Amino acid sequence: MNHRPIGIFDSGVGGLTVMRKIMDRLPRESLIYLGDTARGPYGPRELGEVRLFALEIASYLESMGVKLIVIACNSATAAGLLEVQRRCRVPVIGVIEPGARGAVHATLNRRIGVIGTRATVRSRSYIRAIRALDAGARVFSRACPTLVDFVERGEVEGPEVEKAVRGYLQPLLRREIDVLILGCTHYPLLQPLIGKVAGARVTLINSAEAVAHEVDNKLRARGHSNESTASPYYRFLCTGGKEHMIRLGKMFLGPEVDKVEEVPLDDIVGRF
Ligand code: DGL
Numbered sequence: 678m679n680h681r682p683i684g685i686f687d688s689g690v691g692g693l694t695v696m697r698k699i700m701d702r703l704p705r706e707s708l709i710y711l712g713d714t715a716r717g718p719y720g721p722r723e724l725g726e727v728r729l730f731a732l733e734i735a736s737y738l739e740s741m742g743v744k745l746i747v748i749a750c751n752s753a754t755a756a757g758l759l760e761v762q763r764r765c766r767v768p769v770i771g772v773i774e775p776g777a778r779g780a781v782h783a784t785l786n787r788r789i790g791v792i793g794t795r796a797t798v799r800s801r802s803y804i805r806a807i808r809a810l811d812a813g814a815r816v817f818s819r820a821c822p823t824l825v826d827f828v829e830r831g832e833v834e835g836p837e838v839e840k841a842v843r844g845y846l847q848p849l850l851r852r853e854i855d856v857l858i859l860g861c862t863h864y865p866l867l868q869p870l871i872g873k874v875a876g877a878r879v880t881l882i883n884s885a886e887a888v889a890h891e892v893d894n895k896l897r898a899r900g901h902s903n904e905s906t907a908s909p910y911y912r913f914l915c916t917g918g919k920e921h922m923i924r925l926g927k928m929f930l931g932p933e934v935d936k937v938e939e940v941p942l943d944d945i946v947g948r949f
């Protein structure tokens with residue numbers, strides 16, 4: 678039994694889709710979410726820089742006494758999961774491997790599409806993770822750089838975003854994929870639209886559910902689940918623009934996002 682919170686982070690609001698699933702699956706766990714809104718989006722940045730950000734934030738969350746860290750961002754998982762795991766004393770879970778596993782289980786024709794940020798696609802992490810599970814699977818990846826911006830503006834429907842989604846998905850659909858990994862934690866917010874464009878023959882994989890399952894397993898195995906019946910607490914932190922995060926947080930996670938605390942970047946930068 679362990680009352681300490683779980684730490685979750687992303688470059689912005691996207692990781693709230695992962696937090697929601699963890700809240701639903703583990704209603705007794707306290708959670709601290711940090712959105713690095715002052716430095717996001719991470720997608721257009723160099724992998725080395727994103728790795729450094731991930732190390733800094735993980736170290737900051739560890740200093741707050743978390744018992745486990747979830748990197749709720751594909752770009753940061755791709756850039757830094759192994760290094761963060763090496764440096765942290767607590768277990769660290771990323772979002773790429775659970776998504777890859779879900780896709781390999783779901784595909785019938787072994788033709789898997791992946792959409793993500795430039796950083797994630799450039800890292801080839803999904804290709805490696807999928808091939809480790811099925812060396813013969815065909816993987817077709819596409820960077821969708823503008824989708825995160827639409828989500829961060831709260832624009833998840835309408836003709837402009839639909840046009841962008843169509844443009845990104847068409848080359849993948851021509852390759853006859855039967856599974857599409859939403860390889861960015863912002864994309865589940867566009868899931869109805871992506872599903873409409875991809876059509877019923879394509880199964881969408883959102884790794885958030887699988888990540889929540891993995892968090893549950895990891896805590897149980899270590900005897901660190903919180904068994905107490907006292908209500909858990911949720912804290913939302915960001916590195917800039919808290920009003921924006923409250924507005925989007927309410928939209929994307931729910932009424933629990935009623936207060937956001939701003940952490941000065943100086944408290945985070947240079948921890949590594
Ligand atoms: N939500 C993130 C991801 O899963 C990051 C998006 C971004 O910062 O570009 O990759």
